[in-house]
Amino acid sequence: GAGVSQSPSNKVTEKGKDVELRCDPISGHTALYWYRQSLGQGLEFLIYFQGNSAPDKSGLPSDRFSAERTGGSVSTLTIQRTQQEDSAVYLCASSLDRAYNEQFFGPGTRLTVL
Amino acid sequence: DQQVKQNSPSLSVQEGRISILNCDYTNSMFDYFLWYKKYPAEGPTFLISISSIKDKNEDGRFTVFLNKSAKHLSLHIVPSQPGDSAVYFCAASDYNNDMRFGAGTRLTVKP
Numbered sequence: 001g002a003g004v005s006q007s008p009s010n011k012v013t014e015k016g017k018d019v020e021l022r023c024d025p026i027s028g029h030t031a032l033y034w035y036r037q038s039l040g041q042g043l044e045f046l047i048y049f050q051g052n053s054a055p056d057k058s059g060l061p062s063d064r065f066s067a068e069r070t071g072g073s074v075s076t077l078t079i080q081r082t083q084q085e086d087s088a089v090y091l092c093a094s095s096l097d098r099a100y101n102e103q104f105f106g107p108g109t110r111l112t113v114l
Numbered sequence: 115d116q117q118v119k120q121n122s123p124s125l126s127v128q129e130g131r132i133s134i135l136n137c138d139y140t141n142s143m144f145d146y147f148l149w150y151k152k153y154p155a156e157g158p159t160f161l162i163s164i165s166s167i168k169d170k171n172e173d174g175r176f177t178v179f180l181n182k183s184a185k186h187l188s189l190h191i192v193p194s195q196p197g198d199s200a201v202y203f204c205a206a207s208d209y210n211n212d213m214r215f216g217a218g219t220r221l222t223v224k225p
Binding site for chain 1: 120214
């Protein structure tokens, strides 16, 4: 009966390094979302996966950001050549599908870029 | 482009009183609205939602009111309890199911 899990919970990295953040959605949920929350800001949409459809990447802030979802389940968000402004909490959520179903969020990964 | 705005970053109320959290939106295409609650070090959890065909939805101590003409919604918590202390996010989605979140309001309920 696990909810959405994310790893690591905290990540500290140096500017210029690449990082990978992992999300395990709730089993059976076809929709998976990545958001980030910077200090004092709302939840900023990054990318969305629905089943086998092409992902909606419209929220990715730059080409340094990419995400994959393997086998319709686990997702990895990759940030290349990290910058200090990438520091934020990265949240993953899943839902049964996109049509108005509430999203279930993971605990987030707090990324700090020094 | 802040399509969903929560103008009060924080709110403090006494236990037993009413908490009113406000949210304004700019996109008239939004037709489904949700409130999420977030405790420290946890992800947001769904609290209550409302469709644009309604102007009120109630669930226990939580009631959401929607004023479409004013593009405004509010969450009422009555009576407020210390365990309600959290950050509350307002969210809105449109027919494309693109969801936008506000910046959140930190509610503190004092015993």
